[in-house]
Amino acid sequence: MQLNVEIAQSESQFEEVFSVRKTVFVQEQNVPLEEEIDEHENQSTHFILYDGDRPAGAGRFRLLDGIGKVERICVLKSLRGKGAGREIMQAIEQYAAGRSISKLKLNAQTYAIPFYERLGYEVVSEEFMDAGIPHRTMIKTIS
Numbered sequence: 722m723q724l725n726v727e728i729a730q731s732e733s734q735f736e737e738v739f740s741v742r743k744t745v746f747v748q749e750q751n752v753p754l755e756e757e758i759d760e761h762e763n764q765s766t767h768f769i770l771y772d773g774d775r776p777a778g779a780g781r782f783r784l785l786d787g788i789g790k791v792e793r794i795c796v797l798k799s800l801r802g803k804g805a806g807r808e809i810m811q812a813i814e815q816y817a818a819g820r821s822i823s824k825l826k827l828n829a830q831t832y833a834i835p836f837y838e839r840l841g842y843e844v845v846s847e848e849f850m851d852a853g854i855p856h857r858t859m860i861k862t863i864s
Contacts, residue, residue: 726812737776745795
């Protein structure tokens with residue numbers, strides 16, 4: 722397993738990002754496609770995780786009122802629990818830090834809260850529903 726995260730820049734990389742997201746969110750979690758692919762795609766920086774040369778994970782980042790918003794973090798089933806999600810999150814955090822963004826926010830699916838807590842995020846909201854899935858907002862301050 723050779724993991725590498727890149728910022729999507731080419732048309733084929735954007736297709737890979739959306740392919741991974743559709744597999745995880747639309748096919749596995751039954752999120753409607755029109756909710757998964759939204760109006761924020763063009764204002765976001767997209768990250769793609771490769772296992773060798775195979776797209777295996779994705780995430781996106783955008784700036785919202787001076788806070789970095791981490792969204793759409795996903796990893797294909799075959800790589801879950803093997804550090805792939807952490808690789809994506811580290812790449813996003815480095816990207817944010819390089820732009821002097823010190824506060825990050827995300828809406829975590831409740832089952833994923835322990836994963837984000839291990840990365841230093843803390844829950845700051847009550848549970849709410851998004852695309853029929855329970856979530857809670859989490860934040861982290863980075864240096």
